[in-house]
Amino acid sequence: MSDNSSGKEITVPPIADELGRVFAGEGFELHLVGGPVRDAVLRRNVSDLDFTTDARPETTEAILRSHCSTVWTTGADFGTIGGMFRGEQVEVTTFRADAYDRVSRNPIVRYGDSLVDDLERRDFTVNAMAVSLPGHEFADPFGGLADIARRTIRTPASPESSFADDPLRMLRAARFAAQLGFDIDPETLDAMRRMAPELARITAERIRDEFNKLMLAPDPVVGLRILIDTGLAEQFLPELPALRMEIDEHAQHKDVYEHSLQVLRNAIALEQAGPDLLLRLAALLHDIGKPETKDIVAGGGVTFHHHDVAGARLARRRMRELKYPKAEVQAVSLLISLHLRFYGYGEAGWTDSAVRRYVTDAGAQLDRLHLLVRSDCTTRNRRKAERLRRDYDAFEDRISRIRAEEDLRAVRPDLDGNAIMELLGLEPGPAVGRAWAYLKELRLERGPMPREEAESELRAWAAREGFAPRQDAG
Structure with missing residues (x-):
């Protein structure tokens, strides 16, 4: 299949076609886009339905409010409106043709009128394919289908331009390599090496979330090696590449780095x-x-x-x-x-x-x-x-x-705080905590003790510590 060829071979969830008919009835386009299309091509389970449309956000919101049980607008500033449609969570985003300030990664939100322009601003060609709804016309202007066949990760625009727009995409490339078992295109990989310091523009929270996704991939070691080899790990987890220089004391592996990756796989x-x-x-x-x-x-x-x-x-x-x-x-x-x-x-x-x-x-x-x-x-x-x-x-x-x-x-002392205060005639305070800690240590050493033995040990401890136990206790 090539750009705008028939997409009948791709199976999309029926709910996607239902939503497509709703938008078509209002005179607007709707396309299933990104990860769901990629996963449909790979015959993987399709979830987290993402759509794009030529309708502006306010129009999308009005359409969804007429057909969804719940609507949310937390992404409205970026053109995204979400809703619960027929019991499924959907998100619909207006065609985008953003520019970026390339300092903070913040996009200057600009809506587009072209599906192709919208696809070009996406991270990788395998995520830059779309299927029209309900007609199932397949759009693949940047060769995502061929890259899936080659098992290759590549950017739609030049990698320099794509990573300058959003440096987090470099981490995402490593994550997709780990999730899909794909190789990264040499030109894309070279740009990652040269542009690794750009990751400093990204917030710690976004880096953490992307790193977590990589770590939860079927084989995170694939992605971790990419992070090390490109210098990306040095930007946020420098302790990891530092392991390559250390020889394991058991000489089990070439170095501690290889040992650590093997432990992860184990x-x-x-x-x-x-x-x-x-x-x-x-x-x-x-x-x-x-x-x-x-x-x-x-x-x-x-x-x-x-x-x-x-x-x-x-x-x-x-x-x-x-x-x-x-x-x-x-x-x-x-x-x-x-x-x-x-x-x-x-x-x-x-x-x-x-x-x-x-x-x-x-x-x-x-x-x-x-x-x-x-x-x-x-x-x-x-x-x-x-x-x-x-x-x-x-x-x-x-x-x-x-x-x-x-x-x-839940190892605890044989006497609780109330019993300690009663036995020693203490008011609540640090001394009760010290007595509790002593009894817990004794519990760890000996295991459970009869109450009489615990009380006897507490009295002996109190005498050593200079506390005078109550004479009427016990």
């Missing part, structure tokens, strides 16, 4: 309920503390002592700069800080107290921590890999056994 293979962004981020970043902690020892060996602590700190700082939600920052940094603790379990053995601390410190991230630790085993030594696997199997079994005896997810 983690993806262990996912049970679909893509897990936090697990993937922790897997990718778990060793970013190694460059900072690298040390050459006698005989030419390399160590990275405390790289778990350094890595957690670096990940926390970087994720904050990218405006990740606080809970996500805490989860990823916690996973990184704990990813080494298990090692040595098989040789040294752990007390039940150490197991309780591991579970308590991991908290809600325990299941992810299990997967991260298993993923971090990338040794080519089959005997060593099997031993580590058996050790961790035994470790998880032990956690299950102890958990069956007590609720490890």
Whole structure:
């Protein structure tokens, strides 16, 4: 199929044709455009229906209000009106022919009268195809269909012009390579290398959102390699390219960078309920503390002592700069800080107290921590890999056994704050908190205690601390 040839071969959702008939009845064009058309060509599931029209936004809004249960206008400044049509979310955007200030990426919104002009301003040729509704005339003025056949990502206009308009498109190119398994056109890739510093014009939130989409792709490693090779990662995640210079102390891979990518792939293979962004981020970043902690020892060996602590700190700082939600920052940094603790379990053995601390410190991230630790085993030594696997199997079994005896997810002292105040005759304040913390440590060490034993231990602690327990207590 070529530009304006019949698009009967492309299957579009019936609801799209229904909306097309509504606009045609009002005397306006409506085209399914962008990702939905690309996915229809690829025989992928079509969702997030996007439409373009020659109707101006105020007219689009009036049409949708007559046929939708709900209408929203949050994108009206950019020509986009949304609505719930026959139970489906749709967005309709007026033909655009924007210019950009090329300083902040803010478009100077200008509406167009031509579908071709609208398609030319889109990011890539594979997203610059359209199907008219309800007639199904196929528009492909920039060769998107041929690029799909070649499995190539290319810009409709020159890549320099496209990326100058919106530098985030460079990240999007890497994301589509990861999502679709396509290669990036050499000219486009070269422009990405030369224009990588332009990413500084983009807000942290937009970079974060695009990076998250890449990380959730079927094979994010494809896109990550592109970000590294073009210098784009250096602009917002410089800790990642820094890993290429560090030699892994186990000599398992060419460098820590390759090891980290393999750990990410291992983690993806262990996912049970679909893509897990936090697990993937922790897997990718778990060793970013190694460059900072690298040390050459006698005989030419390399160590990275405390790289778990350094890595957690670096990940926390970087994720904050990218405006990740606080809970996500805490989860990823916690996973990184704990990813080494298990090692040595098989040789040294752990007390039940150490197991309780591991579970308590991991908290809600325990299941992810299990997967991260298993993923971090990338040794080519089959005997060593099997031993580590058996050790961790035994470790998880032990956690299950102890958990069956007590609720490890909510380890708390055997006496609560009210009981502590009653026993010691204290008012609410720091002293109660110190007593509570002491009893929790005791709980972790010994497991559950009878109340009488807990009270006795608290009295002994109070005496050592200089508190006088109430004489009538107990």
